[in-house]
Amino acid sequence: HAKGCGKNVYSLFDKRMNEHASERVTLLADLRQAIEQGEFVLHYQPKVDLLTGKVTSVEALVRWMHPRLGMLAPDKFIRLAEEGGMIAELTEWVMRTACLQARAWQEADLAPVRVAVNLSPFHFQRQDVKQSICAVLGSTGLDPALLEIEITESALMQNDEYTCRVLSELRDMGITISVDDFGTGYSSLSYLHRFPINTLKIDRTFILNMMKSSEDQAIVTAIIAMAKSLKMQIVAEGVESVDQLETLKDQGCHEIQGFLVSRPVNAERVARFFTDEDHLQAHTAAADTLEG
Ligand code: C2E
Numbered sequence: 001h002a003k004g005c006g007k008n009v010y011s012l013f014d015k016r017m018n019e020h021a022s023e024r025v026t027l028l029a030d031l032r033q034a035i036e037q038g039e040f041v042l043h044y045q046p047k048v049d050l051l052t053g054k055v056t057s058v059e060a061l062v063r064w065m066h067p068r069l070g071m072l073a074p075d076k077f078i079r080l081a082e083e084g085g086m087i088a089e090l091t092e093w094v095m096r097t098a099c100l101q102a103r104a105w106q107e108a109d110l111a112p113v114r115v116a117v118n119l120s121p122f123h124f125q126r127q128d129v130k131q132s133i134c135a136v137l138g139s140t141g142l143d144p145a146l147l148e149i150e151i152t153e154s155a156l157m158q159n160d161e162y163t164c165r166v167l168s169e170l171r172d173m174g175i176t177i178s179v180d181d182f183g184t185g186y187s188s189l190s191y192l193h194r195f196p197i198n199t200l201k202i203d204r205t206f207i208l209n210m211m212k213s214s215e216d217q218a219i220v221t222a223i224i225a226m227a228k229s230l231k232m233q234i235v236a237e238g239v240e241s242v243d244q245l246e247t248l249k250d251q252g253c254h255e256i257q258g259f260l261v262s263r264p265v266n267a268e269r270v271a272r273f274f275t276d277e278d279h280l281q282a283h284t285a286a287a288d289t290l291e292g
Pocket residue numbers: 045060061062073074075078091094118119120150180181204237238239240257258259260264
């Protein structure tokens with residue numbers, strides 16, 4: 001009996017695997033078409049300086065407007081694009097679109113705002129990553145000082161020497177280099193120090209757990225202290241509450257990004273943050289009233 005039962009489990013498992021596999025095959029074919037047909041859009045999320053409440057830069061986050069499935073978040077298709085060999089093409093589209101948008105904002109006489117683009121580790125290991133960034137900057141005419149790239153710790157840990165050289169060249173051009181989701185990989189700050197990094201972005205999970213776990217709080221405190229001593233800028237990701245904002249401010253964190261300030265929104269909507277206003281005032285004023 002046990003045997004029969006096991007067999008059923010396996011055939012059910014096989015069936016699910018097959019369904020999953022065929023879903024993937026369909027989505028992969030869709031993705032090829034999507035790149036040709038331009039089914040992607042960028043949303044932008046502001047990063048805000050904790051002292052002034054002003055926008056320091058905006059992060060471009062890609063979405064796929066799938067004709068049948070609606071808007072898909074990047075976790076539904078970035079890995080697929082990597083595995084399907086399409087990530088370079090997608091990244092180039094993202095970079096070009098983000099740089100054109102930053103130019104358009106500049107030409108509309110809004111204060112110049114830097115735009116941050118996420119680079120997949122797969123893309124980063126390609127020999128011509130610098131060339132492709134230069135080509136985009138050349139064709140869009142964007143000042144390199146208005147471009148930021150976000151790379152993950154895992155990208156840093158592969159092919160050490162090559163990564164370090166490319167990053168140095170990009171930074172020499174005036175591009176800002178950020179490490180994304182910091183704390184989730186296995187790199188130490190002393191290792192990071194070997195790379196020309198401007199900014200560390202503390203992963204959202206630490207910010208999420210910080211208010212209820214003293215260990216997470218201690219990690220955040222340590223990251224901020226060490227990053228500061230290495231003269232790096234620190235951004236906290238995923239800030240959703242005033243409590244988190246206040247705690248991070250007390251710790252001396254430089255910038256925050258998260259739903260508290262804004263969800264990622266389209267280019268038109270994010271532009272309302274490009275003013276001299278203090279975008280944190282409303283939140284902190286509300287907290288002061290509660291306290292007082
Ligand atoms: P990421 O670069 O760490 O981007 C931040 C993610 O956290 C975004 O998710 C954003 O919507 C979300 N987020 C921001 N603030 C909050 C918050 O307060 N609470 C919560 N719960 N979430 C918040 P999104 O847009 O779904 O992107 C997920 C990941 O996909 C990104 O993580 C990035 O690694 C990747 N990604 C996005 N766009 C691109 C792209 O153009 N190229 C590549 N290679 N990867 C991308």
